[in-house]
Amino acid sequence: MPDPTRAPSTRALRLGICGPVGTGKSSLIMTICASLAAELEIGVVTNDIYTDEDARMIRAAGVLPSARVVAVETGACPHTAIRDDVTANLMAVEDLEAAFALDLVLVESGGDNLTATFSPALVDTQIFVIDVAGGGDVARKGGPGIERADLLVVNKTDLAPHVGVAVEEMCADATAAREGRPVLALSRHDPDLVALLLDWVRGQVASHAAGTLVPADPGPMAPHFHAETGWHSHDDHPLTHQH
Amino acid sequence: MHPVALLLSDARLPVAGHTQSGGLEPALAAGLDDVPGYLALRLATVTRTEAATAVVTLAHLQRGEGIDAVYDAWAARTPSAAMRETSRELGRALWRLASRLWPLPPLPAWMPRPVVLGAVAVACDLPAEDLVRVIGYDDLQTVASAALKLRPLDPAVATGWVVAALPLLDQLASSVTGLARPEEIPATGAPWIEQLAETHAATSRRLFRA
Ligand SMILES: Nc1nc2c(ncn2[C@@H]2O[C@H](COP(=O)(O)OP(=O)(O)O)[C@@H](O)[C@H]2O)c(=O)[nH]1
Ligand SMILES: [Mg+2]
Numbered sequence A: 001m002p003d004p005t006r007a008p009s010t011r012a013l014r015l016g017i018c019g020p021v022g023t024g025k026s027s028l029i030m031t032i033c034a035s036l037a038a039e040l041e042i043g044v045v046t047n048d049i050y051t052d053e054d055a056r057m058i059r060a061a062g063v064l065p066s067a068r069v070v071a072v073e074t075g076a077c078p079h080t081a082i083r084d085d086v087t088a089n090l091m092a093v094e095d096l097e098a099a100f101a102l103d104l105v106l107v108e109s110g111g112d113n114l115t116a117t118f119s120p121a122l123v124d125t126q127i128f129v130i131d132v133a134g135g136g137d138v139a140r141k142g143g144p145g146i147e148r149a150d151l152l153v154v155n156k157t158d159l160a161p162h163v164g165v166a167v168e169e170m171c172a173d174a175t176a177a178r179e180g181r182p183v184l185a186l187s188r189h190d191p192d193l194v195a196l197l198l199d200w201v202r203g204q205v206a207s208h209a210a211g212t213l214v215p216a217d218p219g220p221m222a223p224h225f226h227a228e229t230g231w232h233s234h235d236d237h238p239l240t241h242q243h
Numbered sequence B: 001m002h003p004v005a006l007l008l009s010d011a012r013l014p015v016a017g018h019t020q021s022g023g024l025e026p027a028l029a030a031g032l033d034d035v036p037g038y039l040a041l042r043l044a045t046v047t048r049t050e051a052a053t054a055v056v057t058l059a060h061l062q063r064g065e066g067i068d069a070v071y072d073a074w075a076a077r078t079p080s081a082a083m084r085e086t087s088r089e090l091g092r093a094l095w096r097l098a099s100r101l102w103p104l105p106p107l108p109a110w111m112p113r114p115v116v117l118g119a120v121a122v123a124c125d126l127p128a129e130d131l132v133r134v135i136g137y138d139d140l141q142t143v144a145s146a147a148l149k150l151r152p153l154d155p156a157v158a159t160g161w162v163v164a165a166l167p168l169l170d171q172l173a174s175s176v177t178g179l180a181r182p183e184e185i186p187a188t189g190a191p192w193i194e195q196l197a198e199t200h201a202a203t204s205r206r207l208f209r210a
Helices: A025-036 A053-060 A078-082 A087-099 A144-148 A157-163 A167-177 A191-209 B003-008 B024-029 B035-044 B046-062 B068-076 B081-101 B113-124 B128-150 B155-176 B191-201
Strands: A013-018 A042-046 A069-071 A104-108 A125-131 A151-155 A183-185 A224-226 A230-232
Touching: A013 A025, A013 A191, A025 A042, A025 A053, A025 A104, A025 A125, A025 A191, A042 A053, A042 A087, A053 A069, A069 A087, A078 A087, A087 A104, A087 B081, A125 A144, A144 A167, A151 A167, A167 A183, A183 A191, B003 B113, B003 B128, B024 B035, B024 B128, B024 B191, B035 B046, B035 B128, B035 B155, B046 B068, B046 B113, B046 B128, B046 B155, B068 B113, B081 B113, B081 B191, B113 B128, B128 B155
Parallel strands: A013 A104, A013 A125, A042 A069, A042 A104, A125 A151, A151 A183
Antiparallel strands: A224 A230
């Protein structure tokens, strides 16, 4: 779906990384770049809300040539830029792909909230990142990214003892909410866990190149149940998400 | 009003409009507090040049003429490189959407937004006056809605600015609708806006692209 005029295997895999601010999206991108730059040609698009801080941080990490990291301004609408009107991001991705023969483009969302997910018109596959510091309940609370992103990362497991979170329980809750879709506990300080992340990324690149990767849209908020009001969908309140 | 004019002036059109503040972000940073005055200034200057470029493009394409001379006239009257770049980015965004929706006349790559809008107008039989109003109205709403993101403000106040400026669209329409040749495009620049556009393009702290 991202570009109907091209066969999926002729361009880079577009991998979206979203999730709330501070959960470790930029760090995860730097980990992927630092570890895979020798085997894959990688570019990065960031969507900071107010600055080009993320792009500068990733450039400063020296994991990629700086021209391969571009920042997109979202006019304070980070969720619009990855979902309803992906034009600015798509142009940035296409420019990177045109300038460098890339295997992988990583798109970092502006990370404004728990419900934002990427449009399948922008990315082929997406990771949703939450962290243990956000509390053990986050996985249970769900939302489209937590429930249906291609991969859910429960990040910063090294902090679990300090914030009183049981990682196994948090991952079990997430796995239940995700009906079996993959969940990865991750800490950038744990090489074994990082290796699992890298294997997942390699697998996505390979299946994209083979033309077998089909973008799965996490979609909007699914109808859900509130004990006091019964089933409803958030479409009942369109104004709450407008701006 | 032509229905396509409604579509083109709707902020929900996916053409990256949400990335723009119509120069308001740097203007506020430079101390602007008269936003209604700023709206009027734009309509009389940079937006007038843009609207004129669009109607002259429409006239050229209707006569089956190429648009190189229109492009040159627009570029000569848009002295800020940052503003030319922004207009080309927005033209590209509109082109990628519009070319999937309508059979547009062929254009060189990287045409500025008013030229692409002129091409859309040809493809959709959009009258020149509607085209001018779309450009003027979009400019008003771009600035007013960006103001809500940049300043503590009641949305009704910002909408009030737009309503108060609507009569200026009539003036804009009467001054540029009939233009047909590149040399008639007014060179109504606004050095203050142009200077701020240059400054903004070089800053690393901004909500809006331009
Ligand atoms: N302890 C710990 N901190 C991390 C880890 N990953 C990222 N961080 C820290 O979390 C903070 C936010 O990370 P960042 O990548 O900027 O988050 P983003 O806002 O989602 O892009 C930074 O201070 C990182 O150093 C991790 O695995 N463990
Ligand atoms: Mg970040």
